[in-house]
Amino acid sequence: MNDIPGAPHPPPDPSSSGPSSSGPSPADPHPDPPHAAPPPGSLAYPHLRAIGLTGVLVDFSATLDEASNRAALAFRHMLETESWPGVEETATSLTSVFVRFDPAHVSHARMKQALQQALARRDWYSAPFPAGRRLWSVPAVFGGEHGPQLAEAAALAGLDEQAAIDELAARRTRVLTLGFAPGQPYLGELPRHWDLPRQDTLTARVPAGALVVAIRQLVLFSFASPTGWRHIAQTAFRNFRPQGDTPFVLHPGDELRFVPVSPETLANIRARDQSGNGGATSVPVP
Amino acid sequence: MCVQDLGRPGFMAFGLSQGGAADRLALIEGAALLDQDVGLGALEMAGAGGTFAFSHDGRIALTGAPMRALLDGRPLAWNASHGVGAGQRLELGGALKGVFAYLHLGGGIATPPVLGSRSCHLVAGLGEVLAAGAELPLGEDPKPGETGWRLQSVADRFSGGLVRVLPSAQTGLFGAAQIERFQSVTFTRAQRGNRQGVQLTCDGAPFAVAGQLRILSESMVPGDIQMTGEGRPFVLLPECQTTGGYPRIANVIPGDLPIVAQAAPGARLRFRFVSLERALAADQSPRQLWARLRRARVPLVRDPHDIADLLAYQLISGVTAGADHADEGCSEGEEDER
Numbered sequence: 044m045n046d047i048p049g050a051p052h053p054p055p056d057p058s059s060s061g062p063s064s065s066g067p068s069p070a071d072p073h074p075d076p077p078h079a080a081p082p083p084g085s086l087a088y089p090h091l092r093a094i095g096l097t098g099v100l101v102d103f104s105a106t107l108d109e110a111s112n113r114a115a116l117a118f119r120h121m122l123e124t125e126s127w128p129g130v131e132e133t134a135t136s137l138t139s140v141f142v143r144f145d146p147a148h149v150s151h152a153r154m155k156q157a158l159q160q161a162l163a164r165r166d167w168y169s170a171p172f173p174a175g176r177r178l179w180s181v182p183a184v185f186g187g188e189h190g191p192q193l194a195e196a197a198a199l200a201g202l203d204e205q206a207a208i209d210e211l212a213a214r215r216t217r218v219l220t221l222g223f224a225p226g227q228p229y230l231g232e233l234p235r236h237w238d239l240p241r242q243d244t245l246t247a248r249v250p251a252g253a254l255v256v257a258i259r260q261l262v263l264f265s266f267a268s269p270t271g272w273r274h275i276a277q278t279a280f281r282n283f284r285p286q287g288d289t290p291f292v293l294h295p296g297d298e299l300r301f302v303p304v305s306p307e308t309l310a311n312i313r314a315r316d317q318s319g320n321g322g323a324t325s326v327p328v329p
Numbered sequence: 330m331c332v333q334d335l336g337r338p339g340f341m342a343f344g345l346s347q348g349g350a351a352d353r354l355a356l357i358e359g360a361a362l363l364d365q366d367v368g369l370g371a372l373e374m375a376g377a378g379g380t381f382a383f384s385h386d387g388r389i390a391l392t393g394a395p396m397r398a399l400l401d402g403r404p405l406a407w408n409a410s411h412g413v414g415a416g417q418r419l420e421l422g423g424a425l426k427g428v429f430a431y432l433h434l435g436g437g438i439a440t441p442p443v444l445g446s447r448s449c450h451l452v453a454g455l456g457e458v459l460a461a462g463a464e465l466p467l468g469e470d471p472k473p474g475e476t477g478w479r480l481q482s483v484a485d486r487f488s489g490g491l492v493r494v495l496p497s498a499q500t501g502l503f504g505a506a507q508i509e510r511f512q513s514v515t516f517t518r519a520q521r522g523n524r525q526g527v528q529l530t531c532d533g534a535p536f537a538v539a540g541q542l543r544i545l546s547e548s549m550v551p552g553d554i555q556m557t558g559e560g561r562p563f564v565l566l567p568e569c570q571t572t573g574g575y576p577r578i579a580n581v582i583p584g585d586l587p588i589v590a591q592a593a594p595g596a597r598l599r600f601r602f603v604s605l606e607r608a609l610a611a612d613q614s615p616r617q618l619w620a621r622l623r624r625a626r627v628p629l630v631r632d633p634h635d636i637a638d639l640l641a642y643q644l645i646s647g648v649t650a651g652a653d654h655a656d657e658g659c660s661e662g663e664e665d666e667r
Contacts (some may be wrong), residue, residue, distance in 0.1 A: 092498050093495070093496055093497075094497050094498050094548075094549075094550060094553070094577075094580055095495050095496075095497060095550060095552050095553070095580030095581075095582070095583075096495055096580070096582055096583060096605075096608050096609070096612060097550075097583075098548075098550055098580075100498055100547060100548060102547070104545075105544075105545060106545060107545060119342075131338065131339075132338060132339050132341055132342075133342065134341035134342035134548055134571065135342065136545075136546055136547045136548050136572045137545055137546055137547070138545060138547075139547045139548065141341065141547070141548030141550075143341070143550070146609055146612070147609075147612070147614070151605060220546075220572065221342070221343050221344040222344035222546070222570065222571050222572040223344065223570060223572075224344060224452070224453070225340070225343055225344050225345040225453045225454075226343055226344060226345075227344055266454060283453070283454075285443050285444060285453075285454075285455055286443065290343075290444055291340070291343040291345075295342065
């Protein structure tokens with residue numbers, strides 16, 4: 044989930060026993076500001092691009108917007124529903140669908156042809172969201188020591204703290220994609236005044252369950268991690284529960300709203316809710 | 330060191346990369362030597378070896394980056410399978426070349442699988458680096474007592490070399506001149522590297538796509554060669570992140586990825602685009618590779634020290650009582666891994 048700067052880990056020497064940093068990289072999560080210029084010489088969208096021997100990327104847009112994200116979700120949903128022979132795995136990122144297939148089973152030419160035909164079936168940018176999406180209500184403590192950069196982020200957005208809390212709490216944000224750490228959602232998009240730059244210097248560590256903001260998006264951290272985004276609230280929600288019946292709780296397209304609670308309430312939730320939900324509940328997206 | 334198998338495919342959509350052995354070929358070689366399932370867990374050692382005690386009689390195989398191996402002080406051949414007895418101690422020294430060495434055990438390492446795999450995935454917080462004193466449970470050995478095999482010709486992927494690539498997501502944006510230079514330059518493996526990927530350096534201008542293009546984060550896979558902010562390649566390995574926004578100039582074909590993983594700091598690598606047809610012809614599934622390697626096993630000629638009755642054996646010319654390498658003298662033009 045890293046955009047240009049930042050990304051790959053500063054990895055330790057392999058002669059030490061494996062990576063020593065246990066958390067994800069300090070790399071700043073993330074996508075580009077919306078509505079950047081399309082790449083020079085870019086193809087018309089949607090288009091296909093091969094990735095190595097076993098991958099094809101179905102790309103709906105060079106920039107993030109609701110229609111392209113929805114198109115990617117809908118197209119992947121179609122692939123998962125139809126489960127084509129030879130397709131081994133599909134995944135969405137912000138505005139594209141990755142298809143991993145077995146070239147011994149289906150040739151590149153046939154796979155591309157089948158994907159082109161599927162793209163031509165309809166206008167994917169006007170496709171509805173796939174069924175089965177969940178709306179999660181997640182208790183969160185905004186500001187104070189649980190969200191030490193709320194005031195700073197609010198000021199950058201031209202709001203006072205309470206107005207920022209009110210605005211964010213009133214809003215449903217969608218899981219645009221998952222990444223950077225397992226199950227970790229990128230949520231958006233927020234209104235334009237939340238197009239905040241990342242910090243010049245990384246915050247050394249935010250805890251698991253931290254809610255951070257930048258570039259019109261929120262990220263809910265799966266693990267304690269360094270970040271260039273501003274830490275505005277804290278939840279007890281665990282995105283990744285590898286030992287549980289549901290290791291990955293959130294799916295792309297799900298929606299989240301953050302319900303402001305007091306630090307005491309969050310402490311009580313932590314004490315009584317061991318499920319990883321952190322007091323969160325979910326219903327089908329209305 | 331940590332436990333690795335073939336990894337956990339199928340979770341990219343949730344932000345979890347497949348992971349698994351950094352040198353998948355070495356994992357498969359060990360399974361072939363022990364004639365056991367290709368999906369079993371083995372111990373992956375990055376550069377440094379260790380000392381291991383066995384609580385039961387069993388079998389081991391040693392593959393990947395060659396290390397000096399001693400069983401109760403007696404040298405063991407690399408790329409071979411051996412019997413071990415309860416109470417014996419195996420000592421593995423640092424990698425003599427390459428990076429990732431593998432200790433395979435009869436029956437495989439039977440730690441509890443998580444999400445269908447025993448692979449440690451450090452970035453995802455799955456599994457852990459083993460500490461001194463750790464005990465590893467083993468599965469039931471399918472072929473107890475079947476030892477004494479070696480692999481006759483092991484691909485020497487431990488010193489860099491030529492790596493075949495196919496196009497990746499942004500290959501077309503680099504332009505013909507840069508693609509040409511990418512294939513003519515010799516890259517050097519930098520210090521920076523781990524199971525997520527390795528940084529390479531080279532002389533000359535940075536590689537960059539036109540107009541400092543910013544690319545929206547999109548799916549990426551092991552083998553992808555990203556050109557990072559400094560315009561130097563970072564080659565992704567099995568534990569890479571699932572998405573990223575650096576332009577990718579090429580993707581290493583699966584069969585050559587072990588050459589990158591096993592390139593120690595300072596090793597030299599070159600890249601060459603090949604046709605899809607050639608890449609497909611070179612591609613083998615783990616199962617196919619396993620079957621081919623298993624057929625290619627040859628009996629390990631034993632060290633004369635081990636042979637109780639020397640007269641019962643016909644000694645190969647050149648082996649002397651002083652030989653301190655178990656397989657010395659039995660190679661036929663094969664490179665000595667040590």
